[in-house]
Amino acid sequence: ITKKNWHEDWFFGHQFMNGVNPRMIQNCSKLPSNFAVQGDMVKNFLPPKTTLDKELK
DSSP states (O other): OHHHHTTSHHHHHHHHHTTOOGGGOOOOSSOOTTOSOOHHHHGGGSOTTOOHHHHHO
8 A cells, every 4th residue: 555655645644644754755766885685685576677776766
């Protein structure tokens, strides 16, 4: 439900009321160098012919 509806106002309100701070939401186009998750760790969860870096852009 989150992936499908994150951009909808009702879902944004739901998240806000449940403790998520929308003022802290920022676009992430590059992972920090000390981020523990690497692309090969999540490749089986991504669509075919894509990478974690491509999905972030």
